Amino acid sequence: MRFELLLVVTAVISITAKPQSKAAQRNKLLLISFDGFRWDYDQDVDTPNLDQLVLDGVKAKYITPPMLTMTSPSHFTTITGRWVEDHEVVHNMMFDTKTNLKVPHKKTLTRSEWWDNGPLPLWITAQNQGLKTASFFFPGGGANYSGQAVNRVLLEDFNHPDDNETEWRENIDKVMSWFSEEDFHLVTLYYGEPDNVGHAKGPDHPDRKKIIMQIDRTIGYLREAIVRHQLTDTLNVIITSDHGMTTVKKRPQVDEIILNKYLNLLKLASFEILDYGGFGILTPRPGKEQEVFDALSKAPNLTVWKKEEFPESFHLAKSKRLPPIVVVADLGFNLNSRFIVYVNKGDHGYHSGEMDMKTIFRAFGPDFKKNFISDPFDSIHIYPLMCKLLQIEPAPHNGSLSATENLLNGGPQMTCLPVSLLLVLLLLRFTLL
Structure with a gap:
């Protein structure tokens, strides 16, 4: 009797111990980039929501963008996990040295021949493994890769205003509905600030502080929207940027x-x-x-x-x-x-080793630790982290998960034992007495 009961218990345990299917375990991912958000921009401004993220998630002291510290090269390194020499998006402007072609940045965003150089961005790699992805103004999202397009793409108009706070919130509402109502797995969301203010006014101008406070309010709105859409337990969020910003030295202090x-x-x-x-x-x-x-x-x-x-x-x-x-x-x-x-009163494009070129990293969600501050790391390592979160096989890349895996909750998740198993265990205990 004891032996037969032991077999029953073993069978029940083996059934309940089987891991859930990947589809059931996989959480969703939102990647947000605030263009030109220097690593220390929140240190001289009241930012209660960013401060709360430090308690509720993880923060890197700073991250180092690739050379080149420009919008398109850096964003494409983040989304491909490849160095610039590999993905070949070597400038914001598409150019041809033989014909002297120079295409402005905004128009370059839709020119697939500039972006499609072999390395696959995360959107396409995820789609090829059955996931649903979207790009919301994110650099690289508007191109085709070997004929494949991102499932859903929104592109900025040429004269699109980057600082409209009402629109920022509307964008978040759209993205949350994509996750909650249309079952998207990965969305990348891009904001053009504080880059524009940094260029126009300089990183030390009061208007830069105002836009950081606006970003902070937007992050607060994002967290409220996550709760409203019942995504708290299923959505991971990464907030980062592409480069920093520095004050441009001008006459009469220096010669141009x-x-x-x-x-x-x-x-x-x-x-x-x-x-x-x-x-x-x-x-x-x-x-x-x-x-x-x-x-x-x-x-x-x-x-x-x-x-x-x-x-x-x-x-x-x-x-x-x-x-x-x-x-x-x-x-x-x-x-x-x-x-x-x-x-310009502020600019970037300088050596990525300069502290003014460093940028931010925050993350929160069910798979991230809480109240954890990480040492600095290179932005190229964000790619394998995102693949880990999405539970997909990464494309060839230059990053390393070892640089970021300490940000994640470690160890197997504990699962409550079902009532039937508890009854069997109790029966076994009394039978063996």
Whole structure:
């Protein structure tokens, strides 16, 4: 009798101990990017909702974006887990060094030939494994990848205002309905602030603090919306950014770097983008590479590299798209090729090692720890973390889950024993006495 009862108990335990199906266990994921949110922007502003996230979730002290610290290259590293030299989105502007084509940033967002270079973004990898995904203004979401499109895509109009708080809340309501009513698994949501204010007014301007308070209110609204849509136990949220921002040094404090003073660009260069923040690219005319390099090396407050001599930490040397000469200004100095009037009071594009280029990371939800502060990590490691949360096999990537897995709740989840099993165990106890 004891042996037969033991067999029954063993069978019941084996049935109840089987893990739930992946579909039942899988939680949803919302990735939010606030463009240009520097790592310390919340430290001089009253941000009760961001502060609460530290208690209710996880925070990294800061994260390091890739070289290049620009919107499209950095966002695509986050969504692919690939260095810029691998995914080849090497600038905000689509360009062709042979034809001198230059496409503005907003128009580049829909040009698949700029984005579709082999590495697959997370949307497509997730869709190929049966998940439903959406991109809400997120860079890269508007392209096709080997003919595949993201399930649902919303794109910004060219003159879309980025600071409308009412619209920000409406966007959150839309996204919450996608999760709760249409069973989307992954949504990426992009906001163009505080980048615009940082450029126009500078990171130290009072209006930057105002937009951070608006972001904080929006995060509070997001958390309320999660509760309203009954997603508290099933939705993970990651909040991050693409790069930081620094104050641009201007006259009379410093002289502007006008590169045409040091070399004749018309004579020596066949292609250049040298008026775009702290980062510039240049294709010398045939046989003029060394002359261009030597001339630029004499210019102050910048560093010039031949592509093949990039530091390994840049992860740019293998790029086929980047021109042979790359220029990075010292922090806060803007590059000016000739005589273009430079109006930005803040900018980025500088070396990713500069603290002003570092950015934020917050996360909360059922799979994240609470009240946990992480050491800094590179943004490339967000990709394998997202794959882990979505329980999908990642595409080839350069990130490592070991950099972020300490953010997650560890160990198997405890499951309450069913009443039938408790009765059997009680019966066994009395029978064996």
